[in-house]
Amino acid sequence: MLNCLIVGMPNVGKTYFLISFAEYMGLKKIQLNLKMKAGMNTAVNYSLEEARDKLVSDKENYTRDLQYININIRIGKAEKKIKIIDTCGLHEGIHPEQEIRKSMAETIDEITKSNLVLHVIDIKNIYKNNNVLYAVDQMIYNYAQKKTNYVIIVNKIDLKNYLNNLKIIRKKLSSTIIIPVSAFKKKGFDNVKYLVNNYA
Amino acid sequence: MIDQQTILDRFQKGEISISKAFNLLTEEDREKIKKVNIVKKNGLEELHNLVGLNNIKGLIEDLTAFLQVQNLREKYHLKSNGQVNHMIFSGNPGTGKTTVARILSTILYEIGLLKSNKFTEVERADLVGEYIGHTAQKTKKIINKAMGGILFIDEAYSLARGDKRDFGQESIDTIVKSMEDYKENIVIILAGYKDEMQSFIDTNPGLASRFAIKLNFPDYTIEQLVKISEKMFRDREYILSDRSKHYIYRVITELRNKEEINSNARMVRNLAEKAIRNQARRIVKKNRVNKIDLMTINTDDLIRGLDNA
Numbered sequence: 004m005l006n007c008l009i010v011g012m013p014n015v016g017k018t019y020f021l022i023s024f025a026e027y028m029g030l031k032k033i034q035l036n037l038k039m040k041a042g043m044n045t046a047v048n049y050s051l052e053e054a055r056d057k058l059v060s061d062k063e064n065y066t067r068d069l070q071y072i073n074i075n076i077r078i079g080k081a082e083k084k085i086k087i088i089d090t091c092g093l094h095e096g097i098h099p100e101q102e103i104r105k106s107m108a109e110t111i112d113e114i115t116k117s118n119l120v121l122h123v124i125d126i127k128n129i130y131k132n133n134n135v136l137y138a139v140d141q142m143i144y145n146y147a148q149k150k151t152n153y154v155i156i157v158n159k160i161d162l163k164n165y166l167n168n169l170k171i172i173r174k175k176l177s178s179t180i181i182i183p184v185s186a187f188k189k190k191g192f193d194n195v196k197y198l199v200n201n202y203a
Numbered sequence: 204m205i206d207q208q209t210i211l212d213r214f215q216k217g218e219i220s221i222s223k224a225f226n227l228l229t230e231e232d233r234e235k236i237k238k239v240n241i242v243k244k245n246g247l248e249e250l251h252n253l254v255g256l257n258n259i260k261g262l263i264e265d266l267t268a269f270l271q272v273q274n275l276r277e278k279y280h281l282k283s284n285g286q287v288n289h290m291i292f293s294g295n296p297g298t299g300k301t302t303v304a305r306i307l308s309t310i311l312y313e314i315g316l317l318k319s320n321k322f323t324e325v326e327r328a329d330l331v332g333e334y335i336g337h338t339a340q341k342t343k344k345i346i347n348k349a350m351g352g353i354l355f356i357d358e359a360y361s362l363a364r365g366d367k368r369d370f371g372q373e374s375i376d377t378i379v380k381s382m383e384d385y386k387e388n389i390v391i392i393l394a395g396y397k398d399e400m401q402s403f404i405d406t407n408p409g410l411a412s413r414f415a416i417k418l419n420f421p422d423y424t425i426e427q428l429v430k431i432s433e434k435m436f437r438d439r440e441y442i443l444s445d446r447s448k449h450y451i452y453r454v455i456t457e458l459r460n461k462e463e464i465n466s467n468a469r470m471v472r473n474l475a476e477k478a479i480r481n482q483a484r485r486i487v488k489k490n491r492v493n494k495i496d497l498m499t500i501n502t503d504d505l506i507r508g509l510d511n512a
Contacts, residue, residue, distance in 0.1 A: 097220045108211040111224065115207070142225040149232065 005085045005203045008113050011123035012139050013063040013092030016158045019186040020123055021089045022054045027192035028074050038069040064092055067106050076203055083203040088113060095139050119202045120147045123156045129168035135175040154180045161185040206280050207231060246310030254434060255427040256299055259418055271314040289382060289390060289413055293397040294420025297467030300394045308353040321352030327361040330374040338370040342377040350388055359393035360403035382413055423467050428455050431468050435475040442498045450502045478504040
């Protein structure tokens with residue numbers, strides 16, 4: 004089974020990416036498994052609209068617990084299972100809320116346990132100067148790259164004004180796999196599927 | 204060095220920022236791939252130079268490898284069971300128990316399991332006192348002296364000499380207690396004749412489980428004894444003439460057949476030492492000597508050596 008982890012800063016669209024990818028993979032309903040605080044797991048079923056409605060918000064750190072969905076992929080006759088884990092956004096500094104710090108710690112811990120890390124970066128968070136990435140993004144980049152298979156997902160490419168940033172990041176991080184998507188417009192998921200198939 | 208869990212715990216508690224956490228995690232990784240040299244063990248080489256004892260050599264080698272890996276694993280905070288076990292060496296006198304124990308202290312020191320290569324050899328008289336309360340004190344003193352190294356108790360069964368009023372039992376109790384208290388600091392080896400050791404262990408429940416490693420030292424074969432004697436002379440830079448070699452072989456065979464030697468290598472050592480003294484007496488009577496004379500042991504030296512052995 005492929006353990007695929009979605010990480011990134013708050014509000015870059017990690018959960019939205021997860022839902023859109025599930026939709027692209029042909030899921031009509033999403034069974035979301037939550038890793039609860041006490042170590043128990045619960046599952047909640049959503050339709051796609053419900054999921055977008057309830058799980059996504061423009062508030063920071065709307066996703067708190069680690070949540071994951073299982074997707075089965077058919078490759079020829081064989082069926083393979085992928086577990087995609089959505090995580091809590093990683094903040095700079097020390098977050099005042101203990102609960103969020105705990106979720107962040109779990110997220111970091113999860114990096115070492117995954118076979119594939121999808122690092123979602125907001126296209127707006129790319130800079131022209133030497134450090135292309137935000138400090139936290141840079142740290143995730145440095146760390147996860149050493150630990151496991153690491154891919155950058157540049158999200159929100161529907162924001163036309165920022166498209167130039169894609170060229171910048173591709174030039175600066177030329178040796179990293181970078182997949183541009185728009186979770187909102189459901190663009191670029193064919194490449195994500197191709198990628199995930201590769202590791203499954 | 205701190206591990207991933209500790210780093211994440213500290214982050215969770217708000218003690219460190221996320222950048223600090225990532226820095227520490229990266230450091231931890233570096234620590235993991237940092238190489239520790241595998242120590243070369245002179246002790247093992249010494250062990251290999253001993254004649255015979257192939258069984259024992261193999262066991263010691265396995266034990267050394269195991270303990271060394273456990274010890275290395277501990278350095279990387281991996282689960283380990285690097286505890287040194289106490290041991291029982293059984294066998295007839297002169298079968299190499301003390302020699303092997305002495306080498307073992309070097310090995311355990313070299314692989315970092317013991318703090319020193321100190322080797323303390325004691326017997327009943329060193330441990331047992333003369334009046335009530337004296338024994339525990341005396342035993343503790345010895346244990347403190349041996350701390351950090353190996354404590355070798357020869358003829359350990361003599362500590363349990365039947366009588367209930369005997370102070371030996373007090374000594375055993377003290378030893379068992381300190382074994383628990385200073386587990387990682389001392390290795391205790393009990394040595395003695397095989398049968399006596401067995402009944403000693405059987406009559407003292409609690410010893411068997413604490414002395415997990417039992418090595419049995421077999422008697423040397425005649426050929427091994429001959430080799431040992433040759434090695435003793437060689438190590439001391441003496442040469443045996445062909446006739447002397449043959450003579451030693453014959454003598455050892457004869458003694459073994461008459462079952463006069465069960466003291467094994469010790470008897471051979473006595474023979475060698477006497478022969479060396481006899482040679483010296485013979486040499487000083489001469490007017491002139493050369494290097495060969497000083498090195499050669501002839502049959503006369505051996506015959507007289509045997510008489511006094």
